[in-house]
Amino acid sequence: MPSSAPLLDARVHRLREVAHADPRVDGVVLYGSWTLGEADAHSDIEAYVFVLDEDLDAFDGAEFVARLAPLQLAYTNMFGILAVVFDDLMRGEFHFEPAGRGAEQLASWRGLVHLPEPDRAVLLDRRGLLAPAAKALADAPAPKQAETARQLVDELTNWTLMVGHVLTRGETARAHAGLATMVAPHQLQLCRLLRGSTAHWLTPSRALEADVPADDVARYAATTAALDPASVRAAARESWHWSRELAAEAADRWGLALPARLHEDVATLLDEA
Numbered sequence: 001m002p003s004s005a006p007l008l009d010a011r012v013h014r015l016r017e018v019a020h021a022d023p024r025v026d027g028v029v030l031y032g033s034w035t036l037g038e039a040d041a042h043s044d045i046e047a048y049v050f051v052l053d054e055d056l057d058a059f060d061g062a063e064f065v066a067r068l069a070p071l072q073l074a075y076t077n078m079f080g081i082l083a084v085v086f087d088d089l090m091r092g093e094f095h096f097e098p099a100g101r102g103a104e105q106l107a108s109w110r111g112l113v114h115l116p117e118p119d120r121a122v123l124l125d126r127r128g129l130l131a132p133a134a135k136a137l138a139d140a141p142a143p144k145q146a147e148t149a150r151q152l153v154d155e156l157t158n159w160t161l162m163v164g165h166v167l168t169r170g171e172t173a174r175a176h177a178g179l180a181t182m183v184a185p186h187q188l189q190l191c192r193l194l195r196g197s198t199a200h201w202l203t204p205s206r207a208l209e210a211d212v213p214a215d216d217v218a219r220y221a222a223t224t225a226a227l228d229p230a231s232v233r234a235a236a237r238e239s240w241h242w243s244r245e246l247a248a249e250a251a252d253r254w255g256l257a258l259p260a261r262l263h264e265d266v267a268t269l270l271d272e273a
Helices: 006-021 061-066 099-107 130-135 145-169 172-195 214-221 229-254 260-272
Strands: 025-031 045-051 071-076 082-086 091-098 122-125
Touching: 006 025, 006 045, 006 122, 025 099, 025 130, 045 099, 061 071, 061 082, 061 091, 091 099, 099 130, 122 130, 145 172, 145 229, 145 260, 172 214, 172 229, 214 229, 229 260
Parallel strands: 045 091
Antiparallel strands: 025 045, 025 122, 071 082, 082 091
């Protein structure tokens, strides 16, 4: 799996060297674009570092990562992950976890993380426990179509109703954020499910222009807006029109029952907003 990111390749190689040289580190597993063969000059480095249980509390993650390259920023982000920026502006995210639960933790990634080449992802495995767990992630399970479509249609209905309520209240910024963070991801996943394009399922906006027809990209574009009341209201209406079309297509394909009255009520609320 060739990479088009030589700087990232070099940093991954350096991470392997540093981890092997530190006896407190029991294993290292990469995830993200590098393991998928999709890394480029703008990609970051993402890794789980499994530290011996007895050494974890005293382990200085920032000091460990700084051995890869000088850091301009290192902090624990909102998810409890060490986020860093190297001196060349490459970003990184590092999880430091107890080695005793390493294999168990990898097993819990099923359906959430795809490692098509496990040997590429596992940089260090002193006890030989991580590689078998990583191999179980080599095949990405496809979403269950009818069940997933049902979930996505319901999510779209619920979150679009929320957008309608806050628009009616006059909270334009909150509605704008809701369309982007709560509605769009479910909308794009339903679109991908219908088009048979689920390669970037967990980040459905990734490579959207290449993965789905141009007409779908244009429909998505119409659901975005500048932050002014008229634009956000128009985007919300367009978003719901597209969601209903996708829902109807899913209903025809997988025999879903749609809440017709509720869908009309949401449309009415958005029109009145």
